[in-house]
Amino acid sequence: MMQRFLETENPVFLFPSSGTGFMEASVRNCVEKKMLCCVCGEFGERFSEAATSNGRELEKIKMPLGEPVTPDLLDDTLKRIPDVEAVSITHNETSIGLINPLRELAEVVKKHGKLLFVDAVSSMGGTEIKVDEWELDVCFTSSQKCFGIPPGLAVGSVRQDALRKSETMKNKGLYFDFKLFEKYHKNNFTPTTPPIPQILGLNRILKMIDEMGGKERYFNTYAERSRRIREGIRKLGLTLFPKKGYESPTVTCVNAPDKMTGLEVYQSMREKGFELAKGYGALVDKTFRIGNMGYIEFKDIEMMLKSLVNLIR
Amino acid sequence: MMQRFLETENPVFLFPSSGTGFMEASVRNCVEKKMLCCVCGEFGERFSEAATSNGRELEKIKMPLGEPVTPDLLDDTLKRIPDVEAVSITHNETSIGLINPLRELAEVVKKHGKLLFVDAVSSMGGTEIKVDEWELDVCFTSSQKCFGIPPGLAVGSVRQDALRKSETMKNKGLYFDFKLFEKYHKNNFTPTTPPIPQILGLNRILKMIDEMGGKERYFNTYAERSRRIREGIRKLGLTLFPKKGYESPTVTCVNAPDKMTGLEVYQSMREKGFELAKGYGALVDKTFRIGNMGYIEFKDIEMMLKSLVNLIR
Numbered sequence: 001m002m003q004r005f006l007e008t009e010n011p012v013f014l015f016p017s018s019g020t021g022f023m024e025a026s027v028r029n030c031v032e033k034k035m036l037c038c039v040c041g042e043f044g045e046r047f048s049e050a051a052t053s054n055g056r057e058l059e060k061i062k063m064p065l066g067e068p069v070t071p072d073l074l075d076d077t078l079k080r081i082p083d084v085e086a087v088s089i090t091h092n093e094t095s096i097g098l099i100n101p102l103r104e105l106a107e108v109v110k111k112h113g114k115l116l117f118v119d120a121v122s123s124m125g126g127t128e129i130k131v132d133e134w135e136l137d138v139c140f141t142s143s144q145k146c147f148g149i150p151p152g153l154a155v156g157s158v159r160q161d162a163l164r165k166s167e168t169m170k171n172k173g174l175y176f177d178f179k180l181f182e183k184y185h186k187n188n189f190t191p192t193t194p195p196i197p198q199i200l201g202l203n204r205i206l207k208m209i210d211e212m213g214g215k216e217r218y219f220n221t222y223a224e225r226s227r228r229i230r231e232g233i234r235k236l237g238l239t240l241f242p243k244k245g246y247e248s249p250t251v252t253c254v255n256a257p258d259k260m261t262g263l264e265v266y267q268s269m270r271e272k273g274f275e276l277a278k279g280y281g282a283l284v285d286k287t288f289r290i291g292n293m294g295y296i297e298f299k300d301i302e303m304m305l306k307s308l309v310n311l312i313r
Numbered sequence: 314m315m316q317r318f319l320e321t322e323n324p325v326f327l328f329p330s331s332g333t334g335f336m337e338a339s340v341r342n343c344v345e346k347k348m349l350c351c352v353c354g355e356f357g358e359r360f361s362e363a364a365t366s367n368g369r370e371l372e373k374i375k376m377p378l379g380e381p382v383t384p385d386l387l388d389d390t391l392k393r394i395p396d397v398e399a400v401s402i403t404h405n406e407t408s409i410g411l412i413n414p415l416r417e418l419a420e421v422v423k424k425h426g427k428l429l430f431v432d433a434v435s436s437m438g439g440t441e442i443k444v445d446e447w448e449l450d451v452c453f454t455s456s457q458k459c460f461g462i463p464p465g466l467a468v469g470s471v472r473q474d475a476l477r478k479s480e481t482m483k484n485k486g487l488y489f490d491f492k493l494f495e496k497y498h499k500n501n502f503t504p505t506t507p508p509i510p511q512i513l514g515l516n517r518i519l520k521m522i523d524e525m526g527g528k529e530r531y532f533n534t535y536a537e538r539s540r541r542i543r544e545g546i547r548k549l550g551l552t553l554f555p556k557k558g559y560e561s562p563t564v565t566c567v568n569a570p571d572k573m574t575g576l577e578v579y580q581s582m583r584e585k586g587f588e589l590a591k592g593y594g595a596l597v598d599k600t601f602r603i604g605n606m607g608y609i610e611f612k613d614i615e616m617m618l619k620s621l622v623n624l625i626r
Contacts, residue, residue, distance in 0.1 A: 016329070016330055016331045016334070016464075016465055017329055017330055017334075017488065018329045018505040018506040018507075019505070019506070020487065020488055020504075020505040020506075021329070021330075021488050021505075023487070023488075024486055024487055024488040028486070046487070049487050050486070050487045050488075053484070053485065053486050053487040053490065054484055054486045054487070055483060055484030142506065144506060150508070150509055150510045151329075151506045151507065151508055151509055152329055152465040152466070152506075152507075152508025152509070152510065152511060153465070170368065171366070171367055171368030172366065173337055173341070173363070173366050173367045173486075174333065174336070174337055174359075174362050174363045174366040174367070175330065175333055175334050175336075175337040175363075175489075176488075177366065191333075192331040192332070192333040192334075193331040193332070193333075193455065193457060193464045193465075194331075194464065194465075195463070195464055195465025195508060195511070196463055196464055196465070197463045197465065197510055197511075198465060198508070198510075
């Protein structure tokens with residue numbers, strides 16, 4: 001079902017881990033020496049840490065907060081540093097509510113013949129990802145984001161090029177060995193005990209998505225919820241943090257109003273019973289975030305916006 | 314609560330992983346060059362694989378199937394190979410229903426000043442383990458065994474000596490970094506998203522154990538269930554596989570009857586609605602196993618034994 005959802009013939013592995021486990025796995029299976037990480041915020045940074053903590057050399061494209069990685073910049077960087085084996089991209093950077101132009105970036109990576117690791121933790125299930133058409137080598141999420149099931153499971157597709165690289169990789173360890181997962185996968189097994197409740201949950205939501213008419217309908221729900229949140233924000237006179245055109249469909253990052261810090265908005269909304277999210281790191285006062293993942297109805301959004309109006313006006 | 318259960322002041326980390334994750338973590342945080350693995354069956358082998366797949370040199374004590382590791386043999390081995398940094402012991406070897414004399418083995422390891430990793434996956438919660446008194450450096454289990462909650466969580470205590478070793482360890486990676494877990498642990502957090510349902514389950518069972526009068530009562534339940542299973546087996550004229558005195562309290566490994574293979578017993582019992590376990594590897598025909606972990610009532614055991622009588626007599 002995940003293969004169909006991602007439009008891929010790659011095996012889709014079920015890791016007993018959080019999404020971070022797939023970052024570690026990508027590095028340890030597929031990078032011998034050096035990789036390039038595209039960093040737009042917290043989760044891009046985390047991928048860099050997965051690289052360096054595993055002793056790999058790291059090149060970084062670090063964008064100013066709020067800016068997406070652009071295909072031109074990536075192309076220039078890969079021309080300048082042609083010896084990286086792989087590139088990591090955070091599809092949707094939760095920390096600043098920004099979505100990167102994955103399809104275009106993937107084209108650039110493939111033009112240069114590099115492996116591509118996609119952290120799709122907060123995008124897979126919330127927006128279209130065509131794994132085979134876009135030639136994504138590793139593309140992963142975790143259970144608790146757009147699929148809205150409890151945390152404890154990571155899910156990712158791994159392409160032949162990545163599996164081939166893993167074949168000869170030394171010291172890749174036991175727990176996240178792609179080749180071992182592939183071997184068990186062929187018999188519908190996992191190498192170690194899997195998180196059964198989360199797997200059943202994933203199975204159920206994929207069936208529910210089919211029952212509601214397919215993944216486009218599910219993506220449309222995300223888009224519509226996101227549209228309503230942004231419209232409410234605009235009506236309040238507030239603005240969004242990320243560069244126009246790159247706003248995430250799954251989490252909205254809002255610039256704080258004049259009279260309150262982002263942290264104050266977060267805390268006050270929490271007291272009213274709405275769990276928004278604090279701004280990321282240095283942006284904790286300047287922004288607050290509104291998540292749009294999992295089971296949320298339009299009326300929940302209306303109630304949240306009404307509370308926000310009362311708070312800010 | 315886990316600290317109290319294990320009688321330790323060590324931090325107890327909650328890993329979003331299976332038990333195997335803690336093997337990988339022990340190797341990557343605490344072994345620079347070489348370790349000794351005590352192997353009595355499948356899970357001892359798995360620890361060796363964790364060592365070699367992470368590029369560490371491996372020494373092995375490999376026991377004939379059915380035999381425990383003895384303190385004398387371990388002592389002799391550590392005299393002969395004094396340059397190992399750590400020793401791994403499978404407390405309870407599920408694959409052959411054998412329990413090793415952990416306390417005595419730990420004494421030997423400590424006499425030689427080595428780090429001790431204890432795979433307590435199928436013993437913690439089923440029998441006493443005193444982490445501080447026995448000076449166990451890493452001691453872990455996973456949620457789905459003696460605590461009887463769904464799989465997807467590993468739980469383990471990590472002692473100061475192991476944490477100190479981790480401080481200077483190179484290329485230990487991000488996902489299983491003990492020092493990172495320690496840092497977050499101090500604020501009751503985890504470095505990555507934890508498997509919430511399993512953590513709530515663990516919390517509940519620990520409270521239930523308190524409510525029933527403490528861990529000795531819980532261990533007694535295991536001992537009594539195990540006693541009834543063995544008594545039933547003896548009455549059937551069958552014998553146990555492991556060496557006398559080392560029979561596991563959590564899983565009983567039985568020699569197959571004359572007229573049937575172990576696999577046939579397993580399959581026939583399955584048809585009757587009882588999920589026993591096949592014998593391990595080369596023992597698949599010679600043995601079958603009866604698990605005793607999680608929520609099992611005495612009447613379940615009676616029913617299982619009655620079916621077994623009808624099958625074998």
